[in-house]
Amino acid sequence: MVVLWNVSIRRAVAVDLPNVAGGKYKTLLGFGVCGETxxxxxxxxxxxxHCYQMESIPESIPWQVEVFTLSTRAWRQPHSSxxxxxxxRFDRKQVVLDGFLYWIATDWIATDGGFRGINLIISFETTFEQFREINLPNALAHYQPYRELFISKLRESLVVLQRNEYHNNGFFVWMMEDGIPKSFTKIFTICTPGETLISVPGFRKSGEPIIEILTYLWHPYEDNS
Known part of the structure; x- marks a missing residue:
């Protein structure tokens, strides 16, 4: 079950989730508001x-995408095919910007030696319900387990945060320009000298990053002799 809660009018609506997947499948939820209605x-x-399970799924079985609209209180197939x-494969965190839902994703391509991952962004337009792939520049596109990517919103622009594989205390921040594929520019680096930077959950309206750091508590030795 999902609860849509509008705090300003103190109203909540419970929505039943049909066909929640298990086993070989995962279910991803996104939420947005139609820009026109x-x-x-x-x-x-x-x-x-998992990518290695792709071969066990018949090609005749399509992706399952369903859309719930509050005005109709019903689930249905999206308008676009x-x-x-x-x-x-999707990352679960989403960003909503100008009527679009965005996710970081990885496209796993079968090779002779196994699978090769290509990072990209998947968007979902809430009015016409169309999916779109946004390619990333080469510095971000090639999947590496120690160069994790995260998606966020800085003011009114979409940004991708890339963990610095050589320095655990830093993230590179890349901003997308005008929604053009591969038009990402590295604008600055977030680092915390002397502290372990765990994550950057988001940004304030001023543009200041919200950071999560790991702090070690030092207990002085007490000599009781």
Missing amino acids: CDPKIVKITYID NLPRKSI
Whole structure:
């Protein structure tokens, strides 16, 4: 069950989730508001959990995408049929910006030696309900386990945060320009000298990053002799 809660009018609506996946599948939820009708929508995406399980899923089984619209109180198939490829895995954090939902994703491509991951961004437009792939520049596109990517919003722009693989206390911040694929520019680096930077959950309206650091408590030795 999902609860849509509008704090300003003190009203909440409970929504039952149909066909919640398990086993080889995962379920991703996104939430946004249609720019034309101001109607809240939930998008539910069911995808294969691990890339090595792709071969066990028949090609005849399509992606399962369902959209809930608050005005109708019903789940249905999206208007558009351009669903993401089965080889794509999603990160669960979303960013909502100008009527679009964005996720960081990885496209796992089968090779002779196994699988190769390509990072990209998947967007979902809330009015016409269309998915779109946004390619990342080469510095971000190649999947590496120690160069994690995270998505966020800085003021009114979409940004990608890239963990510095050579220095655990830093994130590179890349900003997308005008929604053009591969038009990402590295604008600054977030670092915390002397502290272990765990994550950057978001940014304040001023542009100041909100950071999570690991602090070690030092207890002085007490000599009782």
